[in-house]
Amino acid sequence: MNKPKSLVTTFLCFSQLILLLSVQPLYPAQNEQVKIIPEPVKVIEKQGEFVLDNNVVLVAISSDDTLNETIKWFSDKIATSTGIKMPQCKESSNNQKSINLILEKRKNQVIGNEGYVMSVNPDNIIVKANSASGIFYGLQSLLQLLPPSIESDSVIKNTRWTIPCVEITDYPRFGWRGLMLDVARHFFTKQEVMAYIDQMVKYKYNTLHLHLSDDQGWRVEIKSLPQLTNIGAWRVERTGRFDTFSPAFANEPATYGGFYTQDDIREIVEYAAKRYVTILPEIDVPAHSLALIASFPNLSCTGKQYSVDPGTDFYTHKLADNVLCIGNDSVFIVLDKILTELAGMFPCKYIHIGGDEAYKGFWDQCPKCRQRMKDENLKNTDELQSYFIKRVEKILKSKGKQLIGWDEILDGGLAPEATVMSWRGSKGGIAAATMQHNVVMCPWSNCYLDLYQGDPSAEPPTYGICRLSDTYNFEPVPEGVNEKYILGGQGNLWTESVPNIRQAEYMTWPRGMALAEVYWSSKKNKNWDWFIQKMEDHFLRLDAADVKYSRSTFNAVVTPRKTWNDEIAVTLSTEVKGLSIYYSFDNTFPDKFYPLYKEGEILTFPKGSDHINVITYLNNKEIGQRLCISKQELENRATE
Numbered sequence: 001m002n003k004p005k006s007l008v009t010t011f012l013c014f015s016q017l018i019l020l021l022s023v024q025p026l027y028p029a030q031n032e033q034v035k036i037i038p039e040p041v042k043v044i045e046k047q048g049e050f051v052l053d054n055n056v057v058l059v060a061i062s063s064d065d066t067l068n069e070t071i072k073w074f075s076d077k078i079a080t081s082t083g084i085k086m087p088q089c090k091e092s093s094n095n096q097k098s099i100n101l102i103l104e105k106r107k108n109q110v111i112g113n114e115g116y117v118m119s120v121n122p123d124n125i126i127v128k129a130n131s132a133s134g135i136f137y138g139l140q141s142l143l144q145l146l147p148p149s150i151e152s153d154s155v156i157k158n159t160r161w162t163i164p165c166v167e168i169t170d171y172p173r174f175g176w177r178g179l180m181l182d183v184a185r186h187f188f189t190k191q192e193v194m195a196y197i198d199q200m201v202k203y204k205y206n207t208l209h210l211h212l213s214d215d216q217g218w219r220v221e222i223k224s225l226p227q228l229t230n231i232g233a234w235r236v237e238r239t240g241r242f243d244t245f246s247p248a249f250a251n252e253p254a255t256y257g258g259f260y261t262q263d264d265i266r267e268i269v270e271y272a273a274k275r276y277v278t279i280l281p282e283i284d285v286p287a288h289s290l291a292l293i294a295s296f297p298n299l300s301c302t303g304k305q306y307s308v309d310p311g312t313d314f315y316t317h318k319l320a321d322n323v324l325c326i327g328n329d330s331v332f333i334v335l336d337k338i339l340t341e342l343a344g345m346f347p348c349k350y351i352h353i354g355g356d357e358a359y360k361g362f363w364d365q366c367p368k369c370r371q372r373m374k375d376e377n378l379k380n381t382d383e384l385q386s387y388f389i390k391r392v393e394k395i396l397k398s399k400g401k402q403l404i405g406w407d408e409i410l411d412g413g414l415a416p417e418a419t420v421m422s423w424r425g426s427k428g429g430i431a432a433a434t435m436q437h438n439v440v441m442c443p444w445s446n447c448y449l450d451l452y453q454g455d456p457s458a459e460p461p462t463y464g465i466c467r468l469s470d471t472y473n474f475e476p477v478p479e480g481v482n483e484k485y486i487l488g489g490q491g492n493l494w495t496e497s498v499p500n501i502r503q504a505e506y507m508t509w510p511r512g513m514a515l516a517e518v519y520w521s522s523k524k525n526k527n528w529d530w531f532i533q534k535m536e537d538h539f540l541r542l543d544a545a546d547v548k549y550s551r552s553t554f555n556a557v558v559t560p561r562k563t564w565n566d567e568i569a570v571t572l573s574t575e576v577k578g579l580s581i582y583y584s585f586d587n588t589f590p591d592k593f594y595p596l597y598k599e600g601e602i603l604t605f606p607k608g609s610d611h612i613n614v615i616t617y618l619n620n621k622e623i624g625q626r627l628c629i630s631k632q633e634l635e636n637r638a639t640e
Contacts, residue, residue, distance in 0.1 A: 033164035035534040036144045037203055037513050038520035039527075040170035041115075048122045050097070052078070052146070052161035058086040060101040067103065067132035069274045074139050083155040092124070099125045099142075101135050114206070114276075115171025118142065120163050133276040137204050141168060144202075148540035174476065176440055176488030177519040178207030178280070179449075179512060181504070182495040184214035184291070185242070185311075187233075187258040192501040194271050199505070199547060201275045203516035208272060209280040209352065209490060215290035215309040215322050220281070220345075221261045224337045225295070232291035233259040235308035241461060242311040242496040254308065265345045273347075280404070281346045283338060284354030286331075286388050290314075290322040296334060301325040301366035311496065320359050326388045327368025336395050343399035350419065353392050355405035358385055386412030393418060404440070407432070423447075423492070426478045433478075433485035441489040446474035447515065449493040449507050454552030457633070458625045460506075462497045468553040469575045472514035472528055491515045502548045509542060509549035510535050532576055555624040556581050556614045560638040561602070568635045569604045572597045572614060579624070580617045585609040589626055592617050605631050 034043050060071050071088065079085050092098035107130045111117060116129040116138030127138040145163045149156045179200050181188065188196075197208060212219045218232030237256035238245035248254065260268070269279050285292075293300045294308045302321055314320055324331045342351060360381035363369040369384060378384050385408075393403040393415040403409075404419040407428025414420070419438040422429030429439040444451070444464070451466035452459045476489045491512055498504050513535060517526060532553075542549050557573045572581045581597040584590040585606050590613050597603075603612070610631045616624030 034145065034166055034168075035537045036141050036168075037531070037534050037538055038517040039525045039531075039534075040141065040168050041522055041525065042167075042169040044167040046121075046165040046167065048165040050120050050122055050125055050163040050165065052082065052084060052163065053097075054084055056084070056086050056097045056099060057089045057092050058101070059089050059092050059098045061090050062101075062103060062132075064103065064132050066274070066276075067101070067135060070132055070136045070139065071101065073136075073274065077143065077150075081150050081152040081154070081156055082159070082161055083157070084161070097123050100127065101139075102126065102128045103132070103135070104128055104130050111169065111171040114175075114204075115169075116141075118166070118168040118170075120145070120165045120167075122165065125163070133206075136201075136276050137170070138168075140202055140204060141170065144538075144541075148537065149544050151541045151545035153545070172204065172520045173522055174486070174488030174519045176207055176490070177205050177516065178209055178440070178488070178490030179205055179508065180209035180211060180442075180490055180492040182211040182214070182493060182498075183219050184211050184217045184284075185495040186499050187217060187219060188501055188504070189258070190260060190264045190268060192504075193268055195501070196504065196508075197268075197272050197275060197277055199508070199545075200512065201277060203513055204520050205512075205516060206276055207278050207280055207490065209282060209492075211282045211284065211494075213283050213291055214288045215314065215320075216311060217257050217259075217308060218291040218295065219259045220265060220342070221259060222338050222341050223262065224341065225334065227295040228292065228338075229259045230295075232295040232308060233257045235310045238310045239499075243313055245311040247312050248307040248310065256310070257308070262341070262345055269346060278348050279346055280348050280350055280352055281342055282352035282354060283342065284356070285335065285392070286324040286326060286354075286385065287320070287322055287356065287358035288354055289324050290320075292324070292334075293322065296330075299324050299328065299331050299334060301327075301362040301369060319361060321362060323358050323360075323362055324388075325366060325368055326363060326384055327366060327370070327372035332391060332395070335392060339392075339395055339399055339401075343396075343401050349402055350404045351396055351399075351401045352404050352421070353389070353396075353409075355385070355389055355409040356423075357408070360385070380412070382412035384412070386415075389418070390415045419487070429486070430478050430481055433481045436485065438485055438487050440487050441476040442492050443474075444492075446470050447489060447491050449491045449511055450495065450498060453507075453511065453550045454555045454625075455558055455627050455629070457627050457629045458555060459552065460497065460503065466511070467557075467575060468511055468514055469528065471511045472517065472526070472531060474515070474518050475523070476518065488519050489515070490519075505548040506550050509547065510538070510553070511550075513538060529577060552625070554579065554616060554618075556616050556627055558612070558614060558627060558629055558634070560634040562638055563602075563604065567604060568631055568638060569602050570612060570634060571600070571602055573599075574616060574624075578618065582615050582617065584613045585611070587611060587613075589613055590615050591622070592620055 113131050114133050116134040118138050119126045129135045218228045222228050234254035234257040236248040236252050236254050272279050291308050294306045297303055297305045363381045373384055389409045396403050407420050407422045420432035421440045423442050423444055425443045429441050432439050448466055451464040477483045477486050553575045559571045561569050563569050582590040582594040584594050612629055614627045
């Protein structure tokens with residue numbers, strides 16, 4: 001969806017920071033033992049602890065198949081890392097410690113459908129909820145009360161598995177708490193998608209939006225249209241910087257890609273459902289459709305034969321011939337077939353149809369599109385796109401599905417029952433909510449997980465910037481908007497520059513933790529300093545689970561500025577409080593014996609110097625990555 005820019009990549013020594021964070025908290029703890037992300041509605045700490053050992057039984061009585069799945073999941077999770085196999089009982093005896101899972105017979109109106117109430121005492125743990133999903137989220141919180149090594153995929157011996165005594169009441173602020181994974185630009189296997197689901201549910205996400213088609217690939221089997229996966233799922237292999245690749249050469253084999261069979265999709269959907277995650281499928285039309293057009297060239301206005309794009313500078317000319325011909329009835333026949341089969345695979349009430357970034361120049365020149373505009377009395381190509389979206393909505397309604405699309409679907413007139421996913425800021429969401437349409441908020445500046453997390457000089461190359469504080473400080477409900485139309489929001493991970501699952505993890509965490517707190521926790525309970533304190537503990541949990549993540553929030557923030565005589569200067573700061581910044585201009589690497597930056601100080605380059613080097617420390621120990629930024633790069637940033 002967006003286009004990256006090239007910058008230098010460097011990496012942090014992870015092991016040093018892991019050791020530091022494990023022994024050196026950044027701030028005094030708000031709750032010394034309860035470090036749950038997202039922050040619960042109410043936490044009351046008590047004296048004592050519950051010791052999980054071989055004497056504990058799991059007490060649960062249910063005819064609810066989904067709860068039985070949750071009970072099995074929890075038992076298996078505990079056994080995997082602790083070796084403790086808890087017997088399941090209908091009730092516990094007086095001398096037995098127990099974990100009790102209770103579905104309320106009389107609904108608790110406070111906690112709603114996904115909330116829970118948990119009480120931890122030395123002899124028992126009680127988790128109550130109105131639904132199986134509430135029990136599941138309560139157990140996620142319970143796992144976060146155990147030591148970080150609970151996330152290990154093998155038994156950790158000689159560990160005392162303790163849970164602090166506590167009372168928790170918790171429920172979500174929003175019903176839609178999602179992450180989007182773009183599997184079109186780079187294909188991720190079924191197993192990798194399932195692993196991503198396991199990571200996201202730890203933070204109480206309940207929606208996974210799969211971007212299944214784009215110019216770089218078609219990722220889902222449509223049995224009535226085998227060309228889509230025979231041709232559209234494959235492209236020539238290129239490695240390096242997306243947006244700079246050469247197009248396919250003559251007779252070059254298309255070997256890179258892949259797709260999910262319908263059986264794969266059903267397996268992913270079932271796996272997600274057992275974890276209370278809904279899979280939202282997206283087929284991006286009428287633009288971003290080159291993989292579809294490569295499979296069926298007659299569906300574009302030009303009818304030209306293209307290969308699936310490997311990641312060229314296709315978009316830089318703003319003339320992308322990747323749009324479907326709206327004047328061609330064959331387009332709607334093909335889409336009907338696609339949406340029929342898609343509706344059969346995905347129980348989600350929505351199907352996402354994209355609708356974004358359509359270059360309309362080909363429609364202006366296309367005789368079929370001009371005839372469609374004349375026949376339908378459409379004034380311009382914005383209204384032509386609106387016609388397309390409204391017609392697709394009718395197809396979806398015939399399949400029992402609702403339409404959701406990016407905020408460009410507002411252009412030319414919004415379809416009658418459409419839900420808008422607002423990504424170009426909040427403006428589209430405000431407009432849709434004002435028209436009493438439901439909205440999912442995911443503005444790129446706060447929710448795009450493919451953007452830089454810190455200074456570009458120390459990050460894999462991408463475009464734009466979205467720091468951890470940008471995600472955490474996001475407020476999904478714009479001022480003056482009726483909150484009932486804001487379903488919630490999601491973080492979007494576009495994968496042009498994310499070629500593998502390890503990089504997907506790195507880009508998601510910890511920003512995914514921050515957004516989880518945005519969409520679950522109440523506004524009054526959010527606290528940046530306390531979130532950072534909790535994040536330290538969760539880094540150890542990610543380490544135990546072998547999940548990759550970013551520590552860019554500990555790096556210095558280097559801000560260029562121009563002096564009175566038009567020279568470049570910089571100011572330095574940090575996202576995290578309490579860090580010290582040291583710097584050098586002499587091409588050597590600074591440490592704590594170098595000049596210490598003073599808050600508000602303006603640093604100018606000495607004569608002959610062409611780089612600044614910066615490092616952050618916490619309590620006399622190095623914590624951040626060393627940034628090395630050229631004077632020329634800072635001048636470029638100052639003029640952008």
